[in-house]
Amino acid sequence: MMPRLCDLDPADRHRAVAERFAEHVAAVPDWDAATPVAGWCAWDVVDHLIGWSREFLRAGGVALPVDQPRRDDPGAAWGSHCVDVQALLEGPESAAQFTHPYAGTHQLAEAIDRFYTPDVFMHTWDLAMSTGRDPLLDPQFAATLVDGMSAMEDVLRSSGQYGPAVAVPADADPVTRMACFIGRDPQWRP
Numbered sequence: 001m002m003p004r005l006c007d008l009d010p011a012d013r014h015r016a017v018a019e020r021f022a023e024h025v026a027a028v029p030d031w032d033a034a035t036p037v038a039g040w041c042a043w044d045v046v047d048h049l050i051g052w053s054r055e056f057l058r059a060g061g062v063a064l065p066v067d068q069p070r071r072d073d074p075g076a077a078w079g080s081h082c083v084d085v086q087a088l089l090e091g092p093e094s095a096a097q098f099t100h101p102y103a104g105t106h107q108l109a110e111a112i113d114r115f116y117t118p119d120v121f122m123h124t125w126d127l128a129m130s131t132g133r134d135p136l137l138d139p140q141f142a143a144t145l146v147d148g149m150s151a152m153e154d155v156l157r158s159s160g161q162y163g164p165a166v167a168v169p170a171d172a173d174p175v176t177r178m179a180c181f182i183g184r185d186p187q188w189r190p
Helices: 012-028 044-060 075-092 108-130 139-150 153-160 175-183
Strands: 099-102 104-108
Touching: 012 075, 012 108, 044 075, 044 108, 044 153, 075 108, 104 108, 108 139, 108 175, 139 153, 139 175
Parallel strands: none
Antiparallel strands: 099 104
């Protein structure tokens, strides 16, 4: 059982979310398998999280060590990347000022916690669904994310990063509501 993510600090929250994602990475039998993200295969989910986060950090002046080829061994690439991000969160630079041209100025740990860790959490749903597995996501954290994203829905949708929301079933749990908010069909199956 995943710890209650809302109760953790940024370093522990990232560790827990990244480890859950790694469990799903380890279970992928076919990296070319479709995902709930239109046009993406399982490999694209891992590639996106590694590539996007490195670009995000670089734009704020933080360079991670050179990442290894992702397509050759997505699991090893994910593991290496997580070590790099975790080192930032646990190191002295975690409290350093981080200024991103679009996301503003935050402490580095706060920026990772606000922008990257939730992305890993949300894409865990995609990768799990791609392999027909239960994502086993923290419902309280999912609800917190939806509440926060709902407050700025127009900005998120206009960014091009989120598709149209999917109608939420009346009896939807928080994880399903999150998936619907980010444009995923909860009925999608591989």
